[in-house]
Amino acid sequence: MFYVTRKEHFNAAHKVHRTDWTDEQNLAVFGKCSNPNWHGHNYDLYVTVKGMPSEVTGFVMDLKVLSNLIKEKVLDKLDHRNLNLDVPFMKGVNPTTENVVMAIWNELKDEIQNHGCTLHCIKLHETERNCVEYFG
Amino acid sequence: MFYVTRKEHFNAAHKVHRTDWTDEQNLAVFGKCSNPNWHGHNYDLYVTVKGMPSEVTGFVMDLKVLSNLIKEKVLDKLDHRNLNLDVPFMKGVNPTTENVVMAIWNELKDEIQNHGCTLHCIKLHETERNCVEYFG
Amino acid sequence: MFYVTRKEHFNAAHKVHRTDWTDEQNLAVFGKCSNPNWHGHNYDLYVTVKGMPSEVTGFVMDLKVLSNLIKEKVLDKLDHRNLNLDVPFMKGVNPTTENVVMAIWNELKDEIQNHGCTLHCIKLHETERNCVEYFG
């Protein structure tokens, strides 16, 4: 089995907070990440698919195809947006890295299956020092 | 002459827009960077001071002192904030990287002079691929 | 299952050598890494915990809590120290990267369990080109 990874990135605003809590409650639990007027990140996204290379092309999956798929299904909806307000597939979700990763997994899983590959891992770096991996 | 650089970082939300323009005008000029609900970045900040090393310490400037100064005067006001709304020294300023760099220069110049050094350059990376340097 | 990683770093001196061998024996086996007067590294440490996100916070583990735990239990004892001489939990241990990783694992495993998470991996980069991972 081969594992092929494409790195993409997007820039977004967010705050980590629950809409059913007051600003004070959010501050007590989430600290400065709950700043009411938002903050933001350069997110680095790694999408890993697994499979066997095609006898014809030598590719598990054409990375240009994978990149376009990520662009269409994920980046066009997240990049230069507000994760709490602007993203249809994040509506009502507290945008912790864990929750963003799970939402991206759900956006991509079937699309990648339709291309004959299997989604293996979504890894998301919120900063150089903090990241989350999800394997479904 | 020696040049000593300290790298710091902060995470912030912003939008590039003029408050005296409509969203449509801002979109026409600034594109997706003017998203009304904000976006954000992990900013990497490089502060360079110049001088001769002290005969006593061998330092141009103690980098712990410089780091604390940057934290107090700059990071505590920008980190996990909204550059358009939350930062006293950015009030009324369109937060392009150029304008943020100039504002940081103004916050630090005299403070560093008070420590017997000369501020040489403020460099700010908005992304890995975009940066601005200002030498006063 | 989600995997959450925090990157930290420390700077330390060490030499790879056995105290029951002569300098010549150590040199023959460990080469320049056994330099009697020490050498040192900027170590990059990656601590990965696994679990399910809390329904309340959306976090597997608050990374500020994890960072503070690593600081208290590991970094405060290793950073700006000599791994052969200064570190209580490394006493009598030849500080190869493998042995440092296992010692850090032992310092953190129960502490992380006490926070309701499971330690998954300790990864340590001695240089950009050399690293060791340990999964317990």
Place this chain on the structure above:
Amino acid sequence: MFYVTRKEHFNAAHKVHRTDWTDEQNLAVFGKCSNPNWHGHNYDLYVTVKGMPSEVTGFVMDLKVLSNLIKEKVLDKLDHRNLNLDVPFMKGVNPTTENVVMAIWNELKDEIQNHGCTLHCIKLHETERNCVEYFG
């Protein structure tokens, strides 16, 4: 079990194409990667071995030994070469990253076994954004 990784790199020319296809067919499937006059990359290669640290040395494998082995068996044959024309162990192979990774695995597997370790993974970055991992 411990996992020890050594990073190496090489610079090479290649084109992704099948010799039994015309330039037009190759262009249709492989795009600009099939440029008839070649293009090239700075490849980053990560070789991971697994095992238990020796009681004597504290090493799973001496990374100087591993580095020399990679140099002799892989880098000396790939570095500053053309992957389609110059490399004995790549003859007749379309040099997709997947196929290069499998060929490197085959060059190293037994050699590492002869040193009492087990090859765990070959990871190859063609660019910062594209990589393939193979676990045998």
Place this chain on the structure above:
Amino acid sequence: MFYVTRKEHFNAAHKVHRTDWTDEQNLAVFGKCSNPNWHGHNYDLYVTVKGMPSEVTGFVMDLKVLSNLIKEKVLDKLDHRNLNLDVPFMKGVNPTTENVVMAIWNELKDEIQNHGCTLHCIKLHETERNCVEYFG
């Protein structure tokens, strides 16, 4: 004065050699960089312009405009190409990093002037460890 830098990249094949020398002469002077069947690199290109920020936009130069200009005038001609054979503005030039940098400078200088800015520096990394800067 402000200095604004945009980072771009391209992947290309080349060999360092003089067409009026034999392979043996080229090998004697240029070593493995003269491999007759080429080798290649992931080139990182940094283009720096200088100027004062516009009163209207707060930009020295819109980095999207600069990026598009670099793409049209430079990347479209170098990326996934052979620097010795495929590039109109490199015809007859031995593609050392110095010579590539000078050629890129000449392609961009007037174009950037036409946008009201001044080209300040072209920096090109052939590898992470080797780079050349040119200031005209």
Place this chain on the structure above:
Amino acid sequence: MFYVTRKEHFNAAHKVHRTDWTDEQNLAVFGKCSNPNWHGHNYDLYVTVKGMPSEVTGFVMDLKVLSNLIKEKVLDKLDHRNLNLDVPFMKGVNPTTENVVMAIWNELKDEIQNHGCTLHCIKLHETERNCVEYFG
């Protein structure tokens, strides 16, 4: 004028302290960097030379020659050593980054002149976040 830079690295132990001060005095001024049993770093060294490319080779300076020169005059004396105890050209010098940079400048300046080039800058990163540049 062209500026050509070669990046090298070395790993070394040191402590920032004055031998004519007590440990307490050193601790008061230099903090944890004066740890009596040393600490250490992975140093990244950038050597920049300037000149015009040769009409014959297209090189300002052959980077293999520059690399070998740095290895012989600097790295072989600093790498895997103690900067306070083991380095002939650092004897009696408090190894702040400033002082190490000046010492490296003095080791290389004439050697590079003898190869027909001019040393322009020595830049040394003690950590990713701290660096010093010296232009003579």
